[in-house]
Amino acid sequence: MAKILNSEITPYPLYLNRRKFIKSAVAVPFVSSLSFSGNASHLDNSHTYNQQLEENEELNTYEEITSYNNFYEFGMGKSDPMENSEKFQPLPWSIKVEGLVNRAFTINLEDLLNKVTIEDRVYRLRCVEAWSMVIPWQGFPLANIIDMADPLSDAKFIQFETVFRPEEMPGQRKRFLPWPYVEGLRMDEAMHPLTILSTGLYGHDLLNQNGAPLRLVVPWKYGFKSIKSIVAIRFVNKQPDATWSMVAPSEYGFYSNVNNNVHHPRWSQGTERRIGEFMRRPTLMFNGYEEEVAYLYEGMDLNIFY
Amino acid sequence: MLSTKLINRTKPAILMLLILPSLLWVGMFINGTLGINPIQVLMDKLGEMALRLIILTLLVSSLSQIKYLRSLQNLRRLIGLTAFYYVLLHLMTYVFLDHFFNFSFIVQDIVKRPFITFGFFSFVLLLPLVSTSTNRMVKTLTFKVWKKIHYLIYVGVLLGALHFYLLTKADKTEPLIYLVIIGTLLLWRVVKYILTRRAVQP
Numbered sequence: 226m227a228k229i230l231n232s233e234i235t236p237y238p239l240y241l242n243r244r245k246f247i248k249s250a251v252a253v254p255f256v257s258s259l260s261f262s263g264n265a266s267h268l269d270n271s272h273t274y275n276q277q278l279e280e281n282e283e284l285n286t287y288e289e290i291t292s293y294n295n296f297y298e299f300g301m302g303k304s305d306p307m308e309n310s311e312k313f314q315p316l317p318w319s320i321k322v323e324g325l326v327n328r329a330f331t332i333n334l335e336d337l338l339n340k341v342t343i344e345d346r347v348y349r350l351r352c353v354e355a356w357s358m359v360i361p362w363q364g365f366p367l368a369n370i371i372d373m374a375d376p377l378s379d380a381k382f383i384q385f386e387t388v389f390r391p392e393e394m395p396g397q398r399k400r401f402l403p404w405p406y407v408e409g410l411r412m413d414e415a416m417h418p419l420t421i422l423s424t425g426l427y428g429h430d431l432l433n434q435n436g437a438p439l440r441l442v443v444p445w446k447y448g449f450k451s452i453k454s455i456v457a458i459r460f461v462n463k464q465p466d467a468t469w470s471m472v473a474p475s476e477y478g479f480y481s482n483v484n485n486n487v488h489h490p491r492w493s494q495g496t497e498r499r500i501g502e503f504m505r506r507p508t509l510m511f512n513g514y515e516e517e518v519a520y521l522y523e524g525m526d527l528n529i530f531y
Numbered sequence: 532m533l534s535t536k537l538i539n540r541t542k543p544a545i546l547m548l549l550i551l552p553s554l555l556w557v558g559m560f561i562n563g564t565l566g567i568n569p570i571q572v573l574m575d576k577l578g579e580m581a582l583r584l585i586i587l588t589l590l591v592s593s594l595s596q597i598k599y600l601r602s603l604q605n606l607r608r609l610i611g612l613t614a615f616y617y618v619l620l621h622l623m624t625y626v627f628l629d630h631f632f633n634f635s636f637i638v639q640d641i642v643k644r645p646f647i648t649f650g651f652f653s654f655v656l657l658l659p660l661v662s663t664s665t666n667r668m669v670k671t672l673t674f675k676v677w678k679k680i681h682y683l684i685y686v687g688v689l690l691g692a693l694h695f696y697l698l699t700k701a702d703k704t705e706p707l708i709y710l711v712i713i714g715t716l717l718l719w720r721v722v723k724y725i726l727t728r729r730a731v732q733p
Contacts, residue, residue, distance in 0.1 A: 293567035301702055303568065354700075356568060401701040472701075491698060493640055500567055504631060 270345065270428055274361045277347035279513070284347070285358040287427045289500050294434045295352065296453055297402055298387065298394040305396070306434035313393045315430075315437035315454070322370060324460035325380035330373070334438055338424065340373070341365035346421055348444035350451070351483045351512045355492040358500050362442055364423035368416050376412070376460050384409045384465035385441060386457040402468055408452035409465040409479065410443065413521055419444055419514060422455070445514040447481045478531035482522070483512035487531040535602040542609055549613040552580060553620060570628045577621040578650075582695055584614035585688045586709060589716050596723070608664055611684075615661050618654055646697035653690035656683050685720075688713055 274284055296306035299313075318334040343363050351357045371383075389405035391397040397404045414420060423442045424431060431437040436453025443450050449469050459465070469477040476490060485494045485508050496505040511518050522530070556576050559565040565572045588611040595604035630637055640647045659680055663669070669677045692713055696706035 289567050297701065301700075304566065356571070399702070488643065490644060491646065491700075493636070493644070496636070498568070498570070498629075503570075503628075505629075505633075 270361065273345050274347050277345070277361075278359070282349075282359050283501075284361055285500055287429075290358060290360055290426060291432050291434060293358075293500060295354075295448065296396075296434055296436065298396045298404075298406065298454070299434065300396045301401070307432075309395050310433035313390070313433040313437070313454075315433060318438045318456075320439065320455060321457045322374045323457065324384075325377040325462060326460050327375040327377065328373065334424075337370075341369050343424065344421075346423075346442070348419075348442060349512050350442075350444065350448050351497060351508065353447040353449060353477070353481070353489070353492065353494075355494065355497050355508075356500055357497045357506075357508075357512075361427055362421065362423045363425035363428065364421035364442060366418055367420045367422050367441070368418065370422065370458060371412075371416060374458075374460065379462045380460035381412055382409055382461050382463065382465050383412065383415045384457075384459040384461055385452045385455050386459070387452055388454045388456045402472060406452060406468045407465065408441070408450055408467045410441075410450075411464075411521075414443070414518075417518060417521065419517055445483055445511040445518045447477075447483060449477070450481050480522075480527070480530050482518075482527065482531075483508060484510060484527055484531065487528055533600055533602045535605055538602045538605045542606070545606065546609060546613065549584065549610065550616070553577065553617065557620075570624065574621060574624040574629060577617050577624060578695070581614055581617035581621050582688075582691050582709060584610055584617055585684070585691060586712055586716075588614055589684065589688060589713070593716050593719060612661065612664060615657055618657060622654055646694050649690045649697065650694035653687045653694060656687040656690065660684060660687070685713075685717055689717075 278284065292307045293303045294306040295303070296310075299306040299309040316334070319331055320334070320337065321331045323329045343365055346362045346364060347359065348362060349357055349359050385408045387406040388394075389397060391404075410420070421442050423436075423440050424438060426435060431440065436451075436455075439455050440453040441451045441455065450467075464479055467477075467479055470479050470481070478487075483494070487494065494508055497508045498505050509515070556565065556573055560569050560573050563569070588607060591603050591610060592607050594600045595602070595607065626632065626637060630640075641651045642648070660683060663672060663677060663680055672680070689710075692706060692709045696703060696710065699706050
């Protein structure tokens with residue numbers, strides 16, 4: 226799994242070019258454009274992606290990754306995010322970085338992207354609903370932003386907040402969840418090199434249904450921790466609220482690490498269906514990133530801190 | 532008045548209509564047009580239909596107590612058995628497609644997860660109803676006993692609706708609607724029962 230850490234870096238100019246290509250491609254209707262551009266981009270980078278793939282794994286297709294989503298801001302059905310997100314305007318975008326830091330700032334996305342290096346990261350994504358995918362993300366370590374903000378010593382956690390735009394996000398007009406969606410990480414989790422902020426996948430700008438234009442990806446936790454369409458990053462001194470663990474604390478803990486030993490009343494976490502495969506796979510501890518992240522939780526009883 | 536003759540004549544059409552969705556979904560499943568996660572979709576659709584049809588059976592049964600709709604009772608068995616057909620397909624999808632005969636896992640699932648427990652017992656409770664659904668069985672058991680057995684449908688449908696309620700993640704509107712309908716029908720039965728008992732014992 227170390228191969229994921231030593232990821233290859235996509236030169237930024239190339240990345241920008243691809244972004245342009247994709248924008249024009251995505252403007253045309255879904256069915257015709259996506260399969261084509263998805264394949265094209267996949268071929269461009271297949272070498273890079275393959276280097277990061279585990280032996281018995283394959284990438285999920287662009288179509289799968291962009292049409293089967295949980296993003297309740299656009300509705301609760303799996304295809305709702307794809308179908309109901311066309312009104313959402315991900316650009317221009319700015320992110321507010323605030324709280325217990327020496328340098329609070331608000332930055333627009335273009336400026337932020339000029340300060341970071343976009344990398345390819347092929348990660349497994351394990352949904353708490355017991356399905357999973359393998360996704361080639363583009364993004365940069367969250368640690369980059371933390372460094373820019375220079376947190377104070379009593380900043381122990383980070384809270385993230387999704388944009389609140391009920392007029393563009395039909396799900397937010399209903400009250401089945403308290404909006405805006407919030408999530409959080411402990412500082413060492415946030416600093417971990419596997420934790421990234423993603424701006425694209427398969428070499429494309431993130432589509433709205435995947436959390437455009439900027440989302441978190443924490444591959445060893447259940448998917449709902451990887452909050453989408455982030456507008457605020459807040460440094461705080463105690464464990465912040467996180468939407469699902471507020472709504473159903475007995476089902477979803479703050480940590481929500483992929484962990485088969487923690488019982489869930491609704492889904493067995495012992496196996497998962499990899500999208501596109503018939504047989505279920507056994508779910509791996511920390512979603513297969515145990516080697517990289519287990520030390521973060523040494524001495525903690527993960528049945529209590531689930 | 533709705534004539535029995537009319538009802539009996541429409542039976543084949545109703546049966547076709549009720550079976551049709553399952554053929555469509557299975558066809559789409561085989562065709563690969565049931566979406567990105569087809570096993571889940573198939574299982575959900577079959578289960579939802581099963582629950583709706585059990586509720587429809589109850590509804591038809593209750594409505595047939597109204598004088599002018601008495602002939603509706605001729606549809607009860609048809610709809611009930613179709614409902615069980617969907618329950619069976621739903622369960623088969625779970626066992627064969629979702630877990631591919633991994634019975635040790637399935638047993639654990641039944642024990643550990645309340646929603647699976649409810650779903651499973653709902654299925655088990657339907658078995659005596661299905662196996663006593665022939666005219667001969669009604670005669671053998673006597674109508675009185677047969678009727679008592681068939682009150683199990685209320686427990687079965689409640690467990691089925693709870694099964695759905697518990698697995699729903701955020702928006703519980705749909706399972707709540709089913710629970711309200713079931714509650715109303717059950718209440719109607721209980722009230723009627725009490726009233727008739729009073730009438731019999733002055």
